[in-house]
Amino acid sequence: MSWLKRERTAIKPRAKPAPRSEVPEGLWTKCDGCGEALFQTVLEENLWTCPHCSHHFRVPARTYLGFLADPGSFAERFADLEAGDPLQFRDAKMKYPDRLRHAQRETGMKDAALTGVATVGGKPVSLTLMDFFFMGGSMGSVVGEKVARSIEVALAERRALIIVSATGGARMQEGILSLMQMAKTAALLARLQDERLPFLSILTDPSTAGVLASYASLGDVILAEPKALVGFAGARVIRQTIGEDLPEGFQRAEFVLEKGFVDRIVHRKQMRDEAARLLEFFWRSTRGFAPRGGVSPHTPNPELPAVDGRTGPDPTTTR
Numbered sequence: 396m397s398w399l400k401r402e403r404t405a406i407k408p409r410a411k412p413a414p415r416s417e418v419p420e421g422l423w424t425k426c427d428g429c430g431e432a433l434f435q436t437v438l439e440e441n442l443w444t445c446p447h448c449s450h451h452f453r454v455p456a457r458t459y460l461g462f463l464a465d466p467g468s469f470a471e472r473f474a475d476l477e478a479g480d481p482l483q484f485r486d487a488k489m490k491y492p493d494r495l496r497h498a499q500r501e502t503g504m505k506d507a508a509l510t511g512v513a514t515v516g517g518k519p520v521s522l523t524l525m526d527f528f529f530m531g532g533s534m535g536s537v538v539g540e541k542v543a544r545s546i547e548v549a550l551a552e553r554r555a556l557i558i559v560s561a562t563g564g565a566r567m568q569e570g571i572l573s574l575m576q577m578a579k580t581a582a583l584l585a586r587l588q589d590e591r592l593p594f595l596s597i598l599t600d601p602s603t604a605g606v607l608a609s610y611a612s613l614g615d616v617i618l619a620e621p622k623a624l625v626g627f628a629g630a631r632v633i634r635q636t637i638g639e640d641l642p643e644g645f646q647r648a649e650f651v652l653e654k655g656f657v658d659r660i661v662h663r664k665q666m667r668d669e670a671a672r673l674l675e676f677f678w679r680s681t682r683g684f685a686p687r688g689g690v691s692p693h694t695p696n697p698e699l700p701a702v703d704g705r706t707g708p709d710p711t712t713t714r
């Protein structure tokens with residue numbers, strides 16, 4: 396049993412498709428938000444958001460990459476990392492390696508994250524995008540390692556870090572090994588902060604559990620898509636634990652924004668511009684992602700006024 400089934404190149408609707416006799420298969424998708432039947436090309440034009448109710452559909456990592464990175468700027472890194480099976484885990488249905496192979500066939504990915512370097516608004520970034528369609532975007536040793544290496548690339552090449560989360564949390568099949576990724580990634584993020592390199596965390600639906608309890612909630616700026624599920628334990632578990640009903644909209648992006656947990660809710664269509672705007676701010680305030688007292692390896696425009704009033708470094712003296 397897979398959690399979600401998906402064609403290699405397109406998203407299948409979670410809602411039941413219309414009867415075969417009415418519409419050709421794959422052309423229309425019923426909106427989970429308002430129930431409207433949406434033409435595939437309309438959805439693509441709207442970056443898989445509903446033009447009527449603004450419902451944000453879940454999309455694979457590679458699709459989201461196209462919404463965020465400057466066109467043609469992405470170079471994938473660490474594409475061949477694959478999970479082992481040190482626990483020799485078998486769940487109720489199948490062995491972990493079989494489950495992995497199944498997910499790999501369904502998604503065309505090796506694991507639940509896509510990692511590489513790109514530019515966003517012309518600024519150098521190191522980024523990891525999680526893929527919910529690969530075993531619920533669960534974080535095992537590979538996802539943790541990819542995030543960790545993403546941070547190391549940001550440190551080594553003085554890039555901003557962007558992580559797009561889409562996950563149900565830690566991967567049960569890897570037990571404690573998946574939980575250890577929380578500490579590993581959080582420790583590396585502290586180094587990123589020491590080096591004053593910015594980290595934008597983008598939360599899409601859902602961003603929960605062990606991922607939210609580690610790197611996803613440690614962004615210098617945390618952006619969320621509208622109505623994204625953002626939380627640690629699930630609502631049902633919390634309700635059973637505390638024995639009380641939970642407020643309306645509990646754990647949705649709008650709720651956690653109100654509580655100060657995320658900084659801004661951004662429509663997918665504005666996400667690239669918003670990320671570029673924030674990177675521009677950090678770029679200026681760090682004089683081109685330069686180390687403290689050092690110069691930027693990215694030869695920023697010397698005309699660039701830094702936020703502290705000084706001008707940027709003279710590019711002729713940087714190398």
Ligand SMILES: [Zn+2]
Nearest residue numbers: 426429445448
């Ligand atoms: Zn809708």
